[in-house]
Amino acid sequence: MQVEALRASEAARRLGMPTKDLVRLIYDRNIRYIMVDGIAHVPEDAIEEYRSRPSSCASTVDGADGGGRLLEMLFTPGVLDLADRDVMRSAWR
Numbered sequence: 001m002q003v004e005a006l007r008a009s010e011a012a013r014r015l016g017m018p019t020k021d022l023v024r025l026i027y028d029r030n031i032r033y034i035m036v037d038g039i040a041h042v043p044e045d046a047i048e049e050y051r052s053r054p055s056s057c058a059s060t061v062d063g064a065d066g067g068g069r070l071l072e073m074l075f076t077p078g079v080l081d082l083a084d085r086d087v088m089r090s091a092w093r
Contacts, residue, residue, distance in 0.1 A: 005034055005041035014047055025050070 006014070012022035022042070025031040032046035 003043045003045050005036055005043055006047075007039075007041060011042035011047060015050070 008022050008026070009019050012019040015022060022031070023040075026033045026040050026042070031042060031050045033040045033042050035041070
């Protein structure tokens, strides 16, 4: 059985996040990817793997949990770099 390799824009849409956030996940190797003609693609099953991880922040994107996961991201060391953390804190206010 061959798994479909999704372009970053489609994978990001399915995860409910901006493409640049997905590219960051790929770059940081937080989501599995494959190279197709020199371009990173995300296998369909990698999306489910990412969602099922406890460290996944998938619910934060749509705010389904009332922002609790966002706060967890803000204050968990290593989840966001300091610049991202400052931007998100100012947006939260």
